Amino acid sequence: MSHTHDAIVVGGGLVGTAIAYGLQKRGLSTVLLDEGDVAHRASRGNFGLVWVQSKGLGAPHYQRWTRGSADAWPALARELGERTGLDLGLHQPGGLHVCLSGEEFEARGAYMARLRREAGNLGLEYRMLDHDETAEMLPGIGRAVVGASWTPYDGHASPLYLLRSLHAAFAGAGGTYRPNAGVSEGTAAPRDFRVEAGGEAHRAPRVVLAAGLGNAALAPRFGLEAPVRPQRGQILVTERARQLLPMPTTTIRQTDEGSVMIGDSKEEAGYDSATQTPEIMRTMARRAVLTFPWIAELNIVRAWSALRVMAPDGLPIYDESDRFPGAFTANCHSGVTLAGAHADIFAPMVAAGGLPPEMAPFSARRFHDVRPPVHSAA
Amino acid sequence: MSAPLFTARPEARPAAVEVLVEGRPVAVPEGASAAAAVLLAGTPAIRETPVTGSPRLPYCMMGICFDCLARIDGVANRQACMVTVAPGMRIEPQRGARAARPGDRPGAAA
Numbered sequence: 313m314s315h316t317h318d319a320i321v322v323g324g325g326l327v328g329t330a331i332a333y334g335l336q337k338r339g340l341s342t343v344l345l346d347e348g349d350v351a352h353r354a355s356r357g358n359f360g361l362v363w364v365q366s367k368g369l370g371a372p373h374y375q376r377w378t379r380g381s382a383d384a385w386p387a388l389a390r391e392l393g394e395r396t397g398l399d400l401g402l403h404q405p406g407g408l409h410v411c412l413s414g415e416e417f418e419a420r421g422a423y424m425a426r427l428r429r430e431a432g433n434l435g436l437e438y439r440m441l442d443h444d445e446t447a448e449m450l451p452g453i454g455r456a457v458v459g460a461s462w463t464p465y466d467g468h469a470s471p472l473y474l475l476r477s478l479h480a481a482f483a484g485a486g487g488t489y490r491p492n493a494g495v496s497e498g499t500a501a502p503r504d505f506r507v508e509a510g511g512e513a514h515r516a517p518r519v520v521l522a523a524g525l526g527n528a529a530l531a532p533r534f535g536l537e538a539p540v541r542p543q544r545g546q547i548l549v550t551e552r553a554r555q556l557l558p559m560p561t562t563t564i565r566q567t568d569e570g571s572v573m574i575g576d577s578k579e580e581a582g583y584d585s586a587t588q589t590p591e592i593m594r595t596m597a598r599r600a601v602l603t604f605p606w607i608a609e610l611n612i613v614r615a616w617s618a619l620r621v622m623a624p625d626g627l628p629i630y631d632e633s634d635r636f637p638g639a640f641t642a643n644c645h646s647g648v649t650l651a652g653a654h655a656d657i658f659a660p661m662v663a664a665g666g667l668p669p670e671m672a673p674f675s676a677r678r679f680h681d682v683r684p685p686v687h688s689a690a
Numbered sequence: 691m692s693a694p695l696f697t698a699r700p701e702a703r704p705a706a707v708e709v710l711v712e713g714r715p716v717a718v719p720e721g722a723s724a725a726a727a728v729l730l731a732g733t734p735a736i737r738e739t740p741v742t743g744s745p746r747l748p749y750c751m752m753g754i755c756f757d758c759l760a761r762i763d764g765v766a767n768r769q770a771c772m773v774t775v776a777p778g779m780r781i782e783p784q785r786g787a788r789a790a791r792p793g794d795r796p797g798a799a800a
Contacts, residue, residue, distance in 0.1 A: 551767050552740045552787040570740050570787040606790040611767065 314513035317343045317488070319662065320505060321520045322495055322530060325355035326471065326647030327654055328522035329478040334659025335520075336487040343516070344487060345509045347494040347526065352542070352585060354524050355647050357618020358471035359547060359565070359575040362402070362649050365409060365438065365463040366562060369423060372430045373673040374627050377653055379434065382465050384652030389469065396480040400473045401568040405559045407466025408441075408450060410457055410603050417458045424461050438463045452556060456602040460561075468560045470567065471648050478651070495523075498533040503638040505534070520662055522642045524621045525583075535635035537676045540643050542619035544581040546592050548574040548600075550610035557604075564600055564607075572607060574600045578620075585619050620645040623676075630658065630674040632667045640667070641676070694732040709779040724781050725751055725758040725771035733783075736760050736770065740787035759784045 317340075321332040324346025332344040364382050368375030382404065389402040411417035421440050428436040439445075439462045446460045447453050483489055493510030498519075500506075505519040519534060521527050527538035552570030560566075563576035576596045581587070593615060601608045621643055623629050628644035640662055644650055661667050698705055698719065705717035709724070711731035718727045725748035728736045735745030737759045748758035751771045758770040760781050766788035770781065 553790045554787045556790060609790050610788075 314506060314515045315343065315488075317341045317514060317516040319343075319518040319520065320345065320507050320514050320516045321522060322507070322509075323347075323522035323524060323526070324479070324489070324491070325351075325353065325522070325524055326358065326475055326478070326651060327355075327524070327642050327644060328520070329475065329482060330647075330651045330654035331520050331522055331642060331659050331662065332487055333478050333482040333485065334655035335518075335663055336482055336485045338660065338663050340518075340663055342482075342487050343514050344482060344489045345493040345495065345507065345514070346489065346491050347523070348492045350494070351523075352525050352583070352619050354618055354621055354645075355471065355475050357545070357547065357585070357616055358648055359545070359573060360468050360471045360567070360648055361407075361560060361562075361565065362404060362467040362469055363407065363562070363646070364465035364649075365407065365424070365427075365461060367646070367649070368430070368627075369427055370430070371625075371627050371673070372432060372434075373670065375427065375431060375436075376434055377628070377657075377674075378646070378649060379465060380657060381650045381653035382467070384656050385467070385469070388652045388655055392474075392477040392481050395484055396477045398473050398477040398480070399568075400477060401470040402467065403469070403559075404465070404467030406462060406464040407468075407560050407562070408446065408460040408462050409562045410446070410453075410460045412456050412458060412599065412602055414458055420461050436463070437465075449559065450557070450561075450604075452604055452606050454602050454605045466560065468565045469648060474648060474651060478655075495530060498530070500534045500633075500636040500639060502636050505636070505639060518638045518640070518662055518665075520640045520642060524643070525619065527621075527641055527643050531641055531676075534639035535633035536631055536639060536641050537679075538629055538631075538641050538643050539676065539679060540621050540623055540629070542581070542583055542585075543622040543645070544577075544579040544585060544617050545575060545620055546577045546579075546588055546596065546617045547615065548593060548596055548612050549614040550574075550607065551613050553610055556606065561603070563596075564603060571613075572600075572610060574607075576600070583619065585617050588615050588617055624679060628674055629676050630667065630671050631676050637666065694730070696729040696732075698730060707775050707777055709775050709777070709781060711781045712783065713780075718775050720775075722775050723751070723771050724760065724762055724768075724773040724775055724779065727775055727779075727781060728758065728760065728770055735783065736781075737784040738786055743786065 367378040497508035503517040531538040550572040557566040633639040703719035746757040760770040
């Protein structure tokens with residue numbers, strides 16, 4: 313015997329829970345299957361930026377998606393606050409990408425100019441600030457800061473309160489949460505899916521795979537593919553200090569409680585999320601102190617690493633199966649930034665039964681379109 | 691004022707080191723922690739938490755709980771249970787989050 317629902321969501325992290333909440337609050341009875349603490353739990357290592365200005369170069373659809381999510385965030389935070397009483401610590405005062413050399417500054421200027429060209433009619437408001445202009449926005453910067461790019465769209469929030477409030481709001485709306493429910497079997501037919509997990513069977517006309525790195529193995533069972541790999545990121549956290557940062561940068565933010573978080577690394581390290589490497593921690597700390605010399609006074613009280621969920625081109629994957637309509641994937645490395653889009657843009661698409669044409673560029677089919685290298689005649 | 695919650699065992703080790711807890715002298719044995727001095731001083735709280743301002747005293751005495759954070763000899767946010775007393779040590783309450791000082795360090799913007 314199986315439990316019947318309107319939708320099955322696989323993955324209890326930020327992505328799966330935001331989608332499950334978005335479905336449940338729209339009246340679809342949804343079961344959320346969460347594997348357990350054997351999963352890699354990218355959501356629990358998240359840095360907490362709601363970030364726009366470094367997303368989507370060469371991929372205007374992703375730039376648009378990210379902006380849409382940042383725009384959807386205030387309403388989501390308000391709604392989750394009302395439903396759960398939790399303050400997500402959302403602030404969207406704009407943000408800075410700090411440059412520590414002339415080359416970095418020049419490259420950043422070219423990057424932002426190209427991002428604006430690609431934004432088309434959406435537009436992109438930004439400014440390149442010199443040292444003095446940066447110091448006006450962020451008091452206490454070091455002499456090493458050459459300048460920064462600024463946009464008004466950026467911000468940050470508490471990833472842990474977001475995850476907790478999404479779970480609480482999902483349960484409060486009547487959703488069914490199953491912990492310790494790794495998927496053991498899955499069978500697919502068009503708009504008829506059966507998933508066995510945690511000793512139970514669930515059946516629904518829709519299934520959404522949002523299991524992060526777990527999607528790579530799960531997707532083929534449902535006529536989909538998710539070629540994602542882990543990319544390790546490390547984070548340093550200082551003791552709590554009085555508020556000194558009026559806005560976040562790409563790599564440094566101060567939480568509502570006062571901790572300064574430093575996250576400035578990307579490593580290919582397989583599935584190892586139990587290691588922090590001294591060289592990388594040293595480089596992160598050095599760049600943070602060059603940016604804000606006062607950070608050197610603070611003690612580091614925690615450090616961890618976690619695994620980003622990366623597609624080969626670094627962009628999210630959203631897909632619907634051709635063979636089995638009703639089966640979807642959602643993979644990204646920005647579970648906080650994109651929470652607004654997942655709950656209030658993607659979930660309605662799933663509820664309506666299919667992804668509209670503007671989502672086509674996010675399909676994993678893009679990885680099929682690999683042309684052989686062109687050899688010049690000369 | 692009620693009797694202090696904690697007293698030293700004079701037969702174990704003599705209270706040979708004098709430190710200042712919130713400016714008041716307290717005698718503690720050599721090798722004791724600053725947190726022990728705080729408890730012997732009978733002060734009602736050695737820190738107020740940064741988020742809610744809730745008062746705290748040393749608790750775990752082994753470096754885990756961070757409830758004994760104090761300003762010791764002018765350095766903010768030290769774990770008093772992990773610091774050994776020295777004659778004349780000044781142990782002050784840590785009220786809320788510590789300050790860090792923009793512009794105070796070499797290399798900072800003018």
